[in-house]
Amino acid sequence: MALLLCAARSEPSASPESPAAASRGVERQAFGTTPAGDSVDVFTLTNEAGMSMRVTNYGGIILSLRAPGRDGRADVVLGFDALDDYRSDAYAASSPYFGALIGRYGNRIDEARFSLNGTTYTLDANNGPNHLHGGEPGFDERVWRADPFERADSVGVVLRYVSPDGEAGYPGRLDTEVTYALTDDNELVLDYRATTTKATPVNLTQHSYFNLGGEGTGTVLDHELTIDAEAFTPVDSTLIPTGTVRPVAGTPFDFREPTPIGARIDADNRQLGIAQGYDHNFVLARQDRDTLRRAARLYDPDSGREMTVLTTEPGLQFYSGNFLDGSLVGKRGAAYGPHAGLALETQHFPDSPNRPAFPSTILRPGETYTSRTVYRFSVRTDPP
Numbered sequence: 001m002a003l004l005l006c007a008a009r010s011e012p013s014a015s016p017e018s019p020a021a022a023s024r025g026v027e028r029q030a031f032g033t034t035p036a037g038d039s040v041d042v043f044t045l046t047n048e049a050g051m052s053m054r055v056t057n058y059g060g061i062i063l064s065l066r067a068p069g070r071d072g073r074a075d076v077v078l079g080f081d082a083l084d085d086y087r088s089d090a091y092a093a094s095s096p097y098f099g100a101l102i103g104r105y106g107n108r109i110d111e112a113r114f115s116l117n118g119t120t121y122t123l124d125a126n127n128g129p130n131h132l133h134g135g136e137p138g139f140d141e142r143v144w145r146a147d148p149f150e151r152a153d154s155v156g157v158v159l160r161y162v163s164p165d166g167e168a169g170y171p172g173r174l175d176t177e178v179t180y181a182l183t184d185d186n187e188l189v190l191d192y193r194a195t196t197t198k199a200t201p202v203n204l205t206q207h208s209y210f211n212l213g214g215e216g217t218g219t220v221l222d223h224e225l226t227i228d229a230e231a232f233t234p235v236d237s238t239l240i241p242t243g244t245v246r247p248v249a250g251t252p253f254d255f256r257e258p259t260p261i262g263a264r265i266d267a268d269n270r271q272l273g274i275a276q277g278y279d280h281n282f283v284l285a286r287q288d289r290d291t292l293r294r295a296a297r298l299y300d301p302d303s304g305r306e307m308t309v310l311t312t313e314p315g316l317q318f319y320s321g322n323f324l325d326g327s328l329v330g331k332r333g334a335a336y337g338p339h340a341g342l343a344l345e346t347q348h349f350p351d352s353p354n355r356p357a358f359p360s361t362i363l364r365p366g367e368t369y370t371s372r373t374v375y376r377f378s379v380r381t382d383p384p
């Protein structure tokens with residue numbers, strides 16, 4: 001085991017689940033070797049409060065995230081302990097993108113093509129006729145350069161990946177940098193930066209599936225969700241936005257007040273039928289990229305765990321884990337069935353390169369793509 005950074009500033013508070021939690025710092029260990037022969041590492045980040053997170057530079061995958069609750073810490077993200085589990089045939093067949101960094105384009109692009117400055121670009125069609133999450137392999141299967149750090153208020157790792165000109169069909173070389181910082185206030189702060197050599201669409205996101213009761217302990221249908229959106233973008237039968245922006249008022253998509261996810265998921269609603277639940281982009285209450293604003297809040301009444309999502313992005317894809325079918329078995333040995341976890345993916349809207357009315361995703365040479373998302377963890381002490 002290579003101990004890279006580990007400044008023992010204080011002992012974390014004891015918890016029933018992790019009595020031997022490490023000191024504040026970042027620990028680096030070998031995680032395995034990819035089929036291409038690249039060795040990858042796993043980084044264990046532990047903050048002052050004893051919250052910890054394991055992340056690998058293979059796909060930037062968050063392997064575990066142990067967040068505090070009324071009765072101690074629990075691992076609140078779906079996934080596996082071993083690299084091979086992220087490379088199995090069963091995993092490839094269901095493509096859940098557990099915990100991974102997504103690029104170059106989070107979400108779908110219609111018929112896997114777009115036109116820019118008079119040129120039509122053809123992308124990998126890896127989701128029916130459409131392009132999903134940057135194609136295969138996307139950024140979720142790339143080996144990122146990793147530089148761990150320890151700062152006054154956080155510990156973390158900077159991941160860098162250079163996507164060559166033409167990769168997956170996209171124009172321009174994209175120099176990408178994603179910083180994961182775990183603050184001493186129990187915030188996971190994600191900072192994205194990218195530059196390009198040619199105009200190209202960019203829409204980076206993080207694809208963790210959360211279950212605040214603990215991964216493998218059941219579904220998220222009892223979790224209460226708030227989304228700060230007045231509208232969402234309805235989709236066609238292949239989950240591509242139709243182009244309309246529909247008010248949530250009076251629909252099962254109205255999460256402006258905290259609402260259990262399961263309360264309306266089986267409602268007779270065409271949009272819920274198409275996606276077998278929620279798998280939709282919510283239009284957040286503002287469109288500028290400069291301010292970090294609350295996008296959502298998720299609360300598990302049983303454990304008291306609460307997660308607040310803040311972002312500079314204009315959209316939030318709420319995916320209620322509809323296509324998890326029990327074929328993948330997670331860290332505690334439980335099969336992940338429908339709604340075993342949910343994703344709250346901060347991003348620009350799906351298919352924006354083909355939708356001029358949506359906020360633009362085009363990055364041009366000389367510009368720097370920047371985006372910030374915060375997942376803030378807290379505990380409500382009031383009993384359920």
Ligand code: BGC
Nearest residue numbers: 095096097279317319323345
């Ligand atoms: C998409 C889903 C997809 C899932 C896993 C989500 O971001 O919205 O449609 O099934 O990723 O690939």
